[in-house]
Amino acid sequence: MDRLALDVAHLFAGGLVLASFMLLYQDRMFGLLNIFALHALIVSLSVAWQAHIQLAPHLYVTAAIALVVKAIIIPVVLHRIIVRLGIHRTIETVGGIGQIMLAGIALVALSILVMLPITAQAGTLTREDLAFSLSVILLGLLMMISRRNAVSQVIGFMSIENGLILAATAAKGMPLVVEISVAFSIIIALIVVGIFLFRIRERFDTMDVHAMGRFRGGQP
């Protein structure tokens, strides 16, 4: 594999980690959606590049699905949901952006330290992409636990899925049927989440998921 192919793959994978950090950093609703669209666009570019260098044409389909579903449909739908819920002006109070950023850096370091030794036999590209995809997944989880707003938690969840796709394409040989079913389940998840958001809104008059704590059973 020549240097340019590696460098471009490294560029896209590194860009994906950077976009995850931007998601953590952004606290405005529409900004969050735009960065999520960028996140999905980078995944789709990365997958298309893998298809090109691995000579695996079915990965182009994966890239197209990522582009259409996650970079266009999901942001547009979430945009409408946000407008209809009337929360587009809310600025989320993320507790201490500095600590979250440091935690994110620590997670990236952790995933590099974990992934590089255990994939010693694999090729350079696979090792890099696995390390980066683990960091994208962990950053998505960090985003889900650091936000109180249900819509941002949904975006964190979708960014985890992008990390999984990066890992799957790096491992050479994800069948197309898997990708189609994953994409399908993401769309179903979006529909469920959309209904769910309106239900939360109807019941609690807020998008703050902490408000639901009171309704948990089994507490005195």
Added chain:
Amino acid sequence: MELIVDALVQLVQLLLVLSIAPLLTGYVRKLKAHLQRRRGPPVLQPYRDLLKLIRKEAVLADNASWVFRTAPYAIFATTLIAAALVPTFATGLVFSPAADLIAIVALLGSARFALALAGLDVGTSFGGIGSSREMMIASLAEPAMLMIVFTVSLLAGSTQLSSVAAYVQGPELGLRVSLGMSLVALIIVAIAENARIPVDNPATHLELTMIHEAMILEYSGRHLAVIEAAASLKLLLYFSLIACMFAPWGLATAGQGFADFAIGVGSYIVKLAVGGFLLAVFETGTAKMRVFRVSDFLGAALMLGLLATLLLFVSQRG
């Protein structure tokens, strides 16, 4: 003979930096004025200001100590040395073994230390506010700067600017996401260090927001002239640093002929013009940040620097 020529070239660089620094400041001001549909002062106005200030009497506060009087010269001297070390039109000059990135960061740090001391010395409340804010910015900008230095020197294998420039020009470079991240981080650090718009407004004396101006409020006459000249030099230094590390095309190396040096000077002027234009557009398009948001802004630079180093670590282990 060779040594004399080399020393002469180094001297030319020193004088070039010293003489065009106010011009760059005036040029950026003029561009900003045009973008805001004002006519603006002439490009040569900073020179006239400096001349006027030098001729005026320096007024000192009653309780000003020797620190207050010597600080401007210390600031000017350290900034001038740092600016002379950064390669502008040619690399590998006489001072080039000393043109180490860490040395430049340290020189700028000493200048900042002297400025903060001078702000505190007279004991006015504005000086104190300015110094404390400057130190808050520095405590975030310096680690970010060092992370950038680590990234670039990990790639180039040296902290010397001449080797960094040679590496970036060479065939070894490839496509590096880490370099892109450190470029963005360096631009953020440069904006904060030079007290440009999202962090501080160089053209205002509004008490709530000023940082740099608050520290030098008590200065007048030749002291103020020297501090203003140092501020222009610092702006030029960051432009040269970015140009030398990330766009070293057209740089001459020592021992080449006159034509190469002429190309080097020409490309340097072009780079400064482009950089100044971008700065003016950026400053016109953004609004001043609240002081408490500055830590988020600089935190992004620190985060980018750390991330760049981490990504580099992966690609080198592979």
